[in-house]
Amino acid sequence: MGPWDGARRVAVAVSGGADSLALALLARGWGDPIAFVVDHGLRGESASEAAWVREVLGARGIPTTILRLTDLAPGPGIAARARAARYAALSAACRHAGLVDLLVGHHAGDQAETVLMRRRRSSGPDGLAGMAACVETDDIRLLRPLLAIDPAPLRNFVTAAGLVPVDDPTNTDQRQTRARLRREIGTDRAELLAEAARCGANRAESGQAIALELAARASIHPERFAILSPGPLHSQTLASLLRSLAGRGFPVAHIDAWAANPRPGTVAGVQILPAGKLGPGWLLVREAAAIQAPANATPGTVWDGRYRVTSAPTGAAIGSLGRDSAAFRRQSALPAAVLNALPTFRYNSVLSAVPDLDYGGPMLSQNRGVIRHAGLPAAGASFLPC
Structure with missing residues (x-):
């Protein structure tokens, strides 16, 4: 794992299963991890299992936080809905803790299942590359350091540490797609992993070519x-x-x-x-025409998929400059189309701040993201580009 700066902390997603427990223990061996346990609340035992994980990891010097989800209900698409909710909760927890790297325990068995699933859906070469070892999102860098490791030695490692991992019954429920694939793979695992490696190498090469072309052809402002x-x-x-x-x-x-x-x-x-x-x-x-309508600028709000509000006074709204851009066209060298799309804060429907134009008060000359203006209460407001 790594290399990492020894002073930097990482987060580990731990379900209580053998793979994620092994990952947490391995991470403790080289770094200073924080564990997050997501309790979906879909099984009666989930709360006690989460508490057990927090207890055993805490005893080994790994601070652990339980993230409880309260709005999931059984029904169609529950696996996809639970996965989306889980990653949303983990991302929010990492953001709150100031952590960039989130480690998850997907292993070689999970990779083989993913490739077989995508093969049956007639995925292209990128899909057949399976899960990537590193994926960067708006909030975090999602890392899968165990993708090359079979699940058996991970379970053995956890058992040798004196732990009995949680076995989620859905992992063997034949009504679940992955459970059926797990039973079918058998000796085909090596061939599926080899296909993932081939396609993954091609995907990485393609990604590098795209990055080089962007660097040569595009100037992003x-x-x-x-x-x-x-x-x-x-x-x-x-x-x-x-x-x-x-x-x-x-x-x-x-x-x-x-x-x-x-x-x-x-x-x-x-x-x-x-x-x-x-x-x-x-x-x-x-x-x-495609820009999102103005939204309440409450902390955590993501507006137009491009900006996240980090702080704002009650009653402030974030939206585009739009028709108010006419007032700035003489003093700005930016084209009208760019001005129209700039993010703004309004308070009581009055334009109060345009950070990209340094409009909003003297504080902006020191910190472009913090708004201090007569139209806004003293608490100010701020946003970060996503």
């Missing part, structure tokens, strides 16, 4: 717009740029024609315009 040099580019490079500017985490489809021949228009919530006075090539900026 802090006001959340980009200048793209003239000429065709790889469709995945354009897709990466569009996802960043639009604040969308999902793939962008049907853009091959745009990548082969960039031209004025709107695609995936992003405007493509001639760069004009900003230089040769294309200006890419969030499409005004």
Whole structure:
């Protein structure tokens, strides 16, 4: 695991199963982890199991926090809903604790099941690469250091430590897709893992090529717009740029024609315009018509998929500059399309702060994210780009 700065703490997601317990104990051997246990509340034993995990890890010097979910109900799609809720809770806990790295205990058996599942869904090469060892999200870096390890030695390691792991009955419930796949894989595991390794190497090579093309062709500005040099580019490079500017985490489809021949228009919530006075090539900026409506600026609010409110006084709202951009066009060199999409704070419907334009008071010259203005209460407001 690592290398890490010895002073940096990491988080570990622990369910109480053998794999995640092994990961927590291994992490304790080289670092200073914090454990998070998500209690879905879907089984009667879940609360006591979470408490047991906190007790045994605490006895081994690993501080542990239980994250209880209260809004999950059994029914259709429960596995997907529980997974989404689990990662949302873990991300929020990491953000609150100031932690970037979250370790999860997926192992070689989980990887083989993932590849087989995606093969049967006719996934492309990227899907057949399975789970990645490192995935960066808006909040955290999700790390899977056990992907190459079989589950049996992990269980043995936990048993040797004197622990009896929790065995979730859904892991053997044949009504569950993964439980059925686990029974079917048998001796095919090695072949599935080899396919994941081949496709994973290709995916990593493709990712590097995209990064190099972005570095050579795109200039990304802090006001959340980009200048793209003239000429065709790889469709995945354009897709990466569009996802960043639009604040969308999902793939962008049907853009091959745009990548082969960039031209004025709107695609995936992003405007493509001639760069004009900003230089040769294309200006890419969030499409005004697709921007989210103003929202209450309560701490934790993610607005338009692009900005998260970190603090705000009661009654403040976050939204786009929109029609108020006309007042700033003479003093700003930014194009109108960029000005329109800038995030703003309003209080009692009055424009109070535009951090990217240093509008809102003297405090902004010292800290662009903190708002102090006569229109806002003294508590101020702030946001961070996602």
